[in-house]
Amino acid sequence: NAGVTQTPKFQVLKTGQSMTLQCAQDMNHEYMSWYRQDPGMGLRLIHYSVGAGITDQGEVPNGYNVSRSTTEDFPLRLLSAAPSQTSVYFCASSSLLAVYNEQFFGPGTRLTVL
Amino acid sequence: DQQVKQNSPSLSVQEGRISILNCDYTNSMFDYFLWYKKYPAEGPTFLISISSIKDKNEDGRFTVFLNKSAKHLSLHIVPSQPGDSAVYFCAASGDDKIIFGKGTRLHILP
Numbered sequence: 001n002a003g004v005t006q007t008p009k010f011q012v013l014k015t016g017q018s019m020t021l022q023c024a025q026d027m028n029h030e031y032m033s034w035y036r037q038d039p040g041m042g043l044r045l046i047h048y049s050v051g052a053g054i055t056d057q058g059e060v061p062n063g064y065n066v067s068r069s070t071t072e073d074f075p076l077r078l079l080s081a082a083p084s085q086t087s088v089y090f091c092a093s094s095s096l097l098a099v100y101n102e103q104f105f106g107p108g109t110r111l112t113v114l
Numbered sequence: 115d116q117q118v119k120q121n122s123p124s125l126s127v128q129e130g131r132i133s134i135l136n137c138d139y140t141n142s143m144f145d146y147f148l149w150y151k152k153y154p155a156e157g158p159t160f161l162i163s164i165s166s167i168k169d170k171n172e173d174g175r176f177t178v179f180l181n182k183s184a185k186h187l188s189l190h191i192v193p194s195q196p197g198d199s200a201v202y203f204c205a206a207s208g209d210d211k212i213i214f215g216k217g218t219r220l221h222i223l224p
Binding site: 033040105106 | 120123148150155156157158159163203205210211212213214215216217
């Protein structure tokens, strides 16, 4: 099992560029989510999904889009990057039966927007 | 509106002593509380959780205490070891969401 994988590990964008952060899991988890971690701000929930075809907003959804066409993949799209989106992004997954217990996190993507 | 608060950004503890990390929450609808540990350049990893119907859960050196009336939980690590140096996040879950605190950086001193 690879667990939760994220690509790329690092990315530098210019303001206004778009990109997709990839997230995949091989544990057949229904629940997947995206967080951003900023200094002094902890982990803030961006979007989450309880299954294929179902997504919902978290605490800080503005500027991000998600889709969930398969159980395995949950990409995060930045349509027009802004410097305020400079952050470390973590994807996580869990079984719906365990969503209130253990989430498995990926290693993170460090994004810099110039 | 910060629903999960970790008011101590950092904590230093002597190796072998007890580490106590604190967390407060505001939403009475939370029904599970969790602690995650994070090393630099890695994703957080689950440590221990507690249901809102319990007041204590223990797993080896780690114990979580929940005081619902005070909306307060704490993580006790006994004895503290060098490998415990990390950032610890408190989290609370409910309504399909998991909300994290800002984290406490724990330094274990030799």
